[in-house]
Amino acid sequence: MHEPYYDVVTIGGGPAGMAAALGAREAGADKVLILERDRELGGILQQCIHNGFGLRRFQAELTGPGYAHRYIEMVEKAGIDVWLDTTVLATAPGGAVSCVSPTGGPQTVRAGAVVYAMGCRERTRGAIRIPGSRPAGVFTAGAAQRMVNMEGYLPGHDVVIIGSGDIGLIMARRMTLEGARVRAVFEIMPYSNGLTRNIVQCLNDFSIPLYLSHSVVAVHGHDRVTGVTVAQVDSHFAPVPGTEFELPCDCVLLSVGLIPENELTRSAGIHMDSVTGGAVVDQFRQTSAQGFFAAGNVLHVHDLVDWVSREAETAGQSAARFAHGALGGTGGALAVSAGAGVRTVVPQRLVPPTGDEKSVRFYFRATQPLQPAILALHADDNVVWQRRLRVVKPSEMVVADIQVATLFQGAENLTFTISPATE
Amino acid sequence: MGGTEAWSVPPRADVVVIGGGIVGAAIARELSRYQLSVVVLEKAPDVAAGTSKANSGILHAGFDAEPGSWKARLNVRGSQIYAQIAEDLGIPRRVIGSLVVAQNADEMVTLEALRQRGISNGVVGLAIWDRDQVLAHEPHVSPEIAGALWAPSAAVVCPFLATAGFAENAVRNGVQIVTECPVTAVETEAGAVVAVMTPRGRIETRHVVNAAGVFSGHVSRMAGDDSFSITPRKGEYILFDKAVSHLANSVLFPTPDKISKGILVSPTVHGNIFIGPNASPVEDPEDQETTPEGLAAIVAGAQRIVPDLPVQAAITEFAGLRAVAGKDFVIGPSPMVKGLVHAAGIQSPGLTSAPAIAEVIVESLRDTGLVLRPRPEFNPTNPKRPKFIEQPVDVQAALIAENPLYGRVICRCETITEAEIVAAIRAPGGARTLDGVKRRVRPGCGRCQGGFCGPRVTAILARELGIAVTEVRKDSAGSRLFFPRSQGAVGENEHA
Amino acid sequence: MASEIHPILCIGCPSGCGGEVVVEDGKVTEMRGFTCDKGKAYAAEEVVAPRRMVTTTVRVRGGGLPLLPVVSEQPVPKDRVLDCVSQLRAVELTAPIAAGDVVVPDLLGLGIRFVASRSIGAAGEGYPL
Structure with missing residues (x-):
């Protein structure tokens, strides 16, 4: 069977896949292919019809489809091949990508380098174990968003939202605008997991209450949801007896976190970070498997698409360089760890710089809200870099560019910490 | 099956089977070997809606039950004949063996008693293993244990697919299964059954099989037989991600107490593992709610066997009801009503026993006057439906060439194609609901629990059934998933 | 008339900054805590005449998709957002439509103009959803 060759293949045609493909093209890759399982490019952006995308990337406030549209036009102009309605089943060492589609059947593509850009999926009811019955009317917020914004159906008229993730907040507004009643948003943590701007314009604007440190302890209803029981939780997230109350509703939307979708990565035996849920990568976004890169939400869940695009561009450029033999493998890496106050850091490894780059961009998530805070880099036992942060929230990614000269001073271990700063 | 056919009942039938669970379906399929008109009445929208869909899915070896009881005889017989049945009906089945784990010397004594009982029941291959033998086979079992009873013949199946397999074969052989058709009365004359009433009409019949699960006591009393009653006993379960399926290679039981076989850790036939069930009596025969206490209890129980069980790897939890009539099954002719035959009070090991129960019930019907003439055209097999992802590439290519929908993956977690979903809807007695599709071909059973594929399967159901998306249901009549988007002004809706 | 202090969380960008706006006799007299000019401008407007961008969908006939996402070109007075969405619900376009x-x-x-957020081609692609 004929196996077509591409310098770079991206698995996924969402914001990460498109930006990676464009990055690869810019870095000189001749033949670039995007494999996308949906009927069109754009990924999750196509259902995110609200605005607020692209302030950093395009210095404009775009909608999700608007942001996707700009990238789709760039992909078309750049002469990148796109296979839609195509699902990747496996990747193998050496760059064999097995995929399947209704028109092409099963096929294997040979790639000089591969960029994983499959995005993420939503955590479900099962993952957070809400007891009760299993009636119709319980949806993840993203599934509901697709039905409302792309197919034109409503998941209910009287809504309770569990979790204060951004999609849940956005859906609170959307459902209200669609004529539904949104009773409340319940967040088990003592702080919100969404962006402040979404709390203001999606909840406060419509007087939708946000209950922090509250959990839905039961879902009721036999055929369709009829209501939920809610309770306050203590500092160990256990329901406080006597605080339970019931709320009627015909729909429960879950916005309780996102999980990188790494079936392909895992089955390829790639080294994973158990906290981010994505692969362990170096500053070029190369994974533990040579020639396999990862970027965007498949690597770690972002809150801004602008950062996804930037990161994926880096991954795509690196993939092109690898395909041309201009980027080395994964050896000689320096470990970067998340220390006190840091939940995740990406990249988790640094390979020796190739000479072109001046700085490395790091992405962090904090373990808890702090105001103000100090982000510090410890090389072995010495603090070699620090920055004061006005405010730190677990829901908002912290981004820092650090000079190559600062990073490569001969230390064996690099550790980042986030600690409280004095006013 | 056309829509009108499914919505009407025939005016008369040789046998009416009440209940479309594993027992009713197995009996219907057994009856379809003969020249008879057989109707199965199921009140839910699909087969296996009650006990049959939410249980451990284990084909037990048969050492638990009291020698001489129905449970003991039918369990061992069922366990023996399942291999051929699973092959004929396309029921996925894996023989993985079971271990009853003893925590101490006292429990080791119980294991020896179980072994002896198993030998009396005719179970072969039983052996007592010491701690090291157990840990060699099951490295994740607690090193604190004393030993275990090994039963090599224990197997796992998907209880829903087992029921659907029997039901499909029954329909292929002429049985009519009418869903969403509860029985409202069993009419008798001079102490003998003459008809069954439903909201869709009356069926004249002289033979009624009561396979109504947790409702079998209710059905019996409808006919005037109050010789037994049913206490529903709830069991809760947690299902885990395939990423942790290495934690158990075989079915792991604790040493049993008097009430149940205890909380177990077991692989499923699909390669996940689950834990459960607890056992709590409930009043409501529809109560399938999981509870915080119940879930905590099964986690604690399971961790006695596998201490490192990662609770965060749970993907879903569910509850099912056992139909408990007493210590044993209620099998055979009613002592009070002629023409009524019970297959009632079927709790564990009901799944294992079902095909053997079917044999006994058919003999009961013969004894009560039903004439059984073999039907030469009886076909014992269901057509094979290939699972796309399990095929070699050349077969995959051929499947897609024949039907391009094999090339479109709808469920990412389990790699299920649109062609497989369409086939499950179009099969005799096929899926009519989102849960029906999920139970047959498993989109929505993976770690995303339908988050991605749910809307897509909904659209496929609407297209295949020729209905609007807003008419597609999760399961029961009141369980529609989506509503039309309002086209009027917002103010016309009740707005907070 | 006494002065009023309005705590304001800015929605101008994802940083989530905030501050306080002091209003006397309907006029902004003092701003405390905002970190950029855009935030100050937003906060000043927010206490007097709040505005929001509006996004929703309109129906499409003959397209590959049944709904077109649309967006306001400028922010709309906050108290008219629901009216706008309500009006747009009655709109139906025919494909093809360009972003x-x-x-x-x-x-x-x-x-205020409302424009298409994306392009929608004519129907023809046979994807089920």
Whole structure:
């Protein structure tokens, strides 16, 4: 069977896949292919019809489809091949990508380098174990968003939202605008997991209450949801007896976190970070498997698409360089760890710089809200870099560019910490 | 099956089977070997809606039950004949063996008693293993244990697919299964059954099989037989991600107490593992709610066997009801009503026993006057439906060439194609609901629990059934998933 | 008239900054805590005449998709957001539509245009959803 060759293949045609493909093209890759399982490019952006995308990337406030549209036009102009309605089943060492589609059947593509850009999926009811019955009317917020914004159906008229993730907040507004009643948003943590701007314009604007440190302890209803029981939780997230109350509703939307979708990565035996849920990568976004890169939400869940695009561009450029033999493998890496106050850091490894780059961009998530805070880099036992942060929230990614000269001073271990700063 | 056919009942039938669970379906399929008109009445929208869909899915070896009881005889017989049945009906089945784990010397004594009982029941291959033998086979079992009873013949199946397999074969052989058709009365004359009433009409019949699960006591009393009653006993379960399926290679039981076989850790036939069930009596025969206490209890129980069980790897939890009539099954002719035959009070090991129960019930019907003439055209097999992802590439290519929908993956977690979903809807007695599709071909059973594929399967159901998306249901009549988007002004809706 | 202090969380960008706006006799007299000019401008407007960008969908006939996402070109007075969405719900377009096409040139006399967020081609692709 004929196996077509591409310098770079991206698995996924969402914001990460498109930006990676464009990055690869810019870095000189001749033949670039995007494999996308949906009927069109754009990924999750196509259902995110609200605005607020692209302030950093395009210095404009775009909608999700608007942001996707700009990238789709760039992909078309750049002469990148796109296979839609195509699902990747496996990747193998050496760059064999097995995929399947209704028109092409099963096929294997040979790639000089591969960029994983499959995005993420939503955590479900099962993952957070809400007891009760299993009636119709319980949806993840993203599934509901697709039905409302792309197919034109409503998941209910009287809504309770569990979790204060951004999609849940956005859906609170959307459902209200669609004529539904949104009773409340319940967040088990003592702080919100969404962006402040979404709390203001999606909840406060419509007087939708946000209950922090509250959990839905039961879902009721036999055929369709009829209501939920809610309770306050203590500092160990256990329901406080006597605080339970019931709320009627015909729909429960879950916005309780996102999980990188790494079936392909895992089955390829790639080294994973158990906290981010994505692969362990170096500053070029190369994974533990040579020639396999990862970027965007498949690597770690972002809150801004602008950062996804930037990161994926880096991954795509690196993939092109690898395909041309201009980027080395994964050896000689320096470990970067998340220390006190840091939940995740990406990249988790640094390979020796190739000479072109001046700085490395790091992405962090904090373990808890702090105001103000100090982000510090410890090389072995010495603090070699620090920055004061006005405010730190677990829901908002912290981004820092650090000079190559600062990073490569001969230390064996690099550790980042986030600690409280004095006013 | 056309829509009108499914919505009407025939005016008369040789046998009416009440209940479309594993027992009713197995009996219907057994009856379809003969020249008879057989109707199965199921009140839910699909087969296996009650006990049959939410249980451990284990084909037990048969050492638990009291020698001489129905449970003991039918369990061992069922366990023996399942291999051929699973092959004929396309029921996925894996023989993985079971271990009853003893925590101490006292429990080791119980294991020896179980072994002896198993030998009396005719179970072969039983052996007592010491701690090291157990840990060699099951490295994740607690090193604190004393030993275990090994039963090599224990197997796992998907209880829903087992029921659907029997039901499909029954329909292929002429049985009519009418869903969403509860029985409202069993009419008798001079102490003998003459008809069954439903909201869709009356069926004249002289033979009624009561396979109504947790409702079998209710059905019996409808006919005037109050010789037994049913206490529903709830069991809760947690299902885990395939990423942790290495934690158990075989079915792991604790040493049993008097009430149940205890909380177990077991692989499923699909390669996940689950834990459960607890056992709590409930009043409501529809109560399938999981509870915080119940879930905590099964986690604690399971961790006695596998201490490192990662609770965060749970993907879903569910509850099912056992139909408990007493210590044993209620099998055979009613002592009070002629023409009524019970297959009632079927709790564990009901799944294992079902095909053997079917044999006994058919003999009961013969004894009560039903004439059984073999039907030469009886076909014992269901057509094979290939699972796309399990095929070699050349077969995959051929499947897609024949039907391009094999090339479109709808469920990412389990790699299920649109062609497989369409086939499950179009099969005799096929899926009519989102849960029906999920139970047959498993989109929505993976770690995303339908988050991605749910809307897509909904659209496929609407297209295949020729209905609007807003008419597609999760399961029961009141369980529609989506509503039309309002086209009027917002103010016309009740707005907070 | 006594001065009022309004705590304001800025929605201008994802940083989530905030501050306080002091208003006396309907006029902003003092701003505390905002970190950029854009935030100050937002906060000043927010206490007097709040505005929001509006996004929703309109129905499409003959397209590959049944709904077109649309967006206001400028922010709409906050108290008219629901009216705008309500009006747009009655709009139906025919494919093909190009990103940026004007959907409604002046909604509710607000002088604000609503435009298509994306392109939608004519029907023909056979994907089930």
